[in-house]
Amino acid sequence: xxxxxxxxxxxxxxxxxxxxxxxxxxxxxxxxxxxxxxxxxxxxxxxxxxxxxxxxxxxxxxxxxxxxxxxxxxxxxxxxxxxxxxxxxxxxxxxxxxxxxxxxxxxxxxxxxxxxxxxxxxxxxxxxxxxxxxxxxxxxxxxxxxxxxxxxxxxxxxxxxxxxxxxxxxxxxxxxxxxxxxxxxxxxxxxxxxxxxxxxxxxxxxxxxxxxxxxxxxxxxxxxxxxxxxxxxxxxxxxxxxxxxxxxxxxxxxxxxxxxxxxxxxxxxxxxxxxxxxxxxxxxxxxxxxxxxxxxxxxxxxxxxxxxxxxxxxxxxxxxxxxxxxxxxxxxxxxxxxxxxxxxxxxxxxxxxxxxxxxxxxxxxxxxxxxxxxxxxxxxxxxxxxxxxxxxxxxxxxxxxxxxxxxxxxxxxxxxxxxxxxxxxxxxxxxxxxxxxxxxxxxxxxxxxxxxxxxxxxxxxxxxxxxxxxxxxxxxxxxxxxxxxxxxxxxxxxxxxx
Numbered sequence: 191x192x193x194x195x196x197x198x199x200x201x202x203x204x205x206x207x208x209x210x211x212x213x214x215x216x217x218x219x220x221x222x223x224x225x226x227x228x229x230x231x232x233x234x235x236x237x238x239x240x241x242x243x244x245x246x247x248x249x250x251x252x253x254x255x256x257x258x259x260x261x262x263x264x265x266x267x268x269x270x271x272x273x274x275x276x277x278x279x280x281x282x283x284x285x286x287x288x289x290x291x292x293x294x295x296x297x298x299x300x301x302x303x304x305x306x307x308x309x310x311x312x313x314x315x316x317x318x319x320x321x322x323x324x325x326x327x328x329x330x331x332x333x334x335x336x337x338x339x340x341x342x343x344x345x346x347x348x349x350x351x352x353x354x355x356x357x358x359x360x361x362x363x364x365x366x367x368x369x370x371x372x373x374x375x376x377x378x379x380x381x382x383x384x385x386x387x388x389x390x391x392x393x394x395x396x397x398x399x400x401x402x403x404x405x406x407x408x409x410x411x412x413x414x415x416x417x418x419x420x421x422x423x424x425x426x427x428x429x430x431x432x433x434x435x436x437x438x439x440x441x442x443x444x445x446x447x448x449x450x451x452x453x454x455x456x457x458x459x460x461x462x463x464x465x466x467x468x469x470x471x472x473x474x475x476x477x478x479x480x481x482x483x484x485x486x487x488x489x490x491x492x493x494x495x496x497x498x499x500x501x502x503x504x505x506x507x508x509x510x511x512x513x514x515x516x517x518x519x520x521x522x523x524x525x526x527x528x529x530x531x532x533x534x535x536x537x538x539x540x541x542x543x544x545x546x547x548x549x550x551x552x553x554x555x556x557x558x559x560x561x562x563x564x565x566x567x568x569x570x571x572x573x574x575x576x577x578x579x580x581x582x583x584x585x586x587x588x589x590x591x592x593x594x595x596x597x598x599x600x601x602x603x604x605x606x607x608x609x610x611x612x613x614x615x616x617x618x619x620x621x622x623x624x625x626x627x628x629x630x631x632x633x634x635x636x637x638x639x640x641x642x643x644x645x646x647x648x649x650x651x652x653x654x655x656x657x658x659x660x661x662x663x664x665x666x667x668x669x670x671x672x673x674x675x676x677x678x679x680x681x682x683x684x685x686x687x688x
Contacts (some may be wrong), residue, residue, distance in 0.1 A: 210270035239276035405641030445488030548590035
């Protein structure tokens with residue numbers, strides 16, 4: 191790396207309309223203008239503006255030049271034209287505002303700014319070594335470690351209390367060793383919250399293109415803060431669903447927990463507070479992965495507390511990661527009692543195997559599936575099954591059959607009227623429902639026009655399920671209409687060839 195007191199550029203480029211700030215150019219737009227060496231303070235652009243508003247918080251504007259080039263202007267809801275909508279027919283004059291570079295005691299890595307030196311002692315030490323020079327970068331070999339923080343504590347002398355009796359250190363060792371160890375342990379416990387704060391992971395907002403299609407944003411937080419974050423979000427009536435740790439191994443390794451947030455449930459004030467504190471939503475998978483990988487692994491000695499996450503207020507996706515029958519309920523339902531146990535000659539061990547498979551595809555927790563195994567083992571021995579277990583088995587298998595049927599119809603609709611995207615997904619925009627299907631990964635998403643998730647499958651497994659008989663019937667009707675259209679088309683072809 192290189193160190194020196196040199197000008198450090200400010201990469202934010204604002205764009206003004208009539209002397210007021212409209213928003214900020216995104217990275218790709220800046221690169222387009224840099225190719226023509228046009229990123230200079232005061233340079234003017236002639237553009238037509240059109241507001242694109244996924245939500246008030248995520249609104250941005252597309253700007254079209256007379257040559258047909260497109261620029262994206264972000265954060266239009268955070269500056270002087272907040273709440274205004276543009277749909278221009280004529281060109282406007284806009285002006286670039288580029289913040290000037292400032293001379294800073296900075297560190298560069300691979301020619302790019304890594305950070306700024308803050309502490310006077312560090313600067314003085316580097317100057318003595320001849321490394322920190324005015325207007326010049328000096329190469330330095332060093333080892334970099336991320337995510338370290340320093341806490342500065344000031345103690346009020348008036349609050350210090352001294353012991354009534356002073357004991358020499360030599361008297362303690364050998365005579366009161368156990369007491370000393372207890373005192374040390376108490377000190378460690380008192381310091382633990384401070385150490386935890388120092389080692390706290392950053393909070394990240396992230397959304398892939400698929401997440402945006404489904405109306406979701408991922409919130410990635412330090413896994414020690416799960417209880418605090420969940421409580422705060424539920425108090426704000428934000429619909430959340432925790433992502434299982436095994437589904438996000440990299441984040442788990444780094445000491446992070448992941449939540450899915452339903453965009454439509456996030457109040458504007460809450461969204462603004464989150465982006466102000468945690469930064470804008472990262473939409474590039476590469477940028478997000480690099481940010482997570484840059485974090486140090488969570489030391490095994492700092493295990494997160496075992497927390498019970500309350501999901502009482504989750505409304506928009508109440509069945510995403512929560513089993514419809516809890517483990518305790520299944521245990522109660524499958525507990526055999528003499529009055530309820532009946533010989534069931536029509537039930538075989540294959541039926542129980544199919545039940546397990548259906549529960550797995552429905553995303554039931556491991557404890558739930560383990561209870562099915564226990565029921566199957568009991569059935570092998572006694573040949574009997576409780577009515578409650580039979581009801582639970584019927585409910586799960588019927589639900590899985592409905593989802594399988596809906597998946598087949600959705601795939602057929604996509605084959606007939608869908609548009610294939612570069613990401614491998616086939617997209618269909620319907621009058622009431624939208625769907626996206628990837629036959630290779632077995633991923634499926636069905637949403638209503640308002641963004642509410644009806645069904646979400648990942649690798650063929652259910653992540654979210656709000657399928658009702660009415661929704662299934664609507665897709666059955668669409669499937670029947672396809673049959674009719676194809677039959678009419680075949681009849682016309684036969685008539686044509688006669």
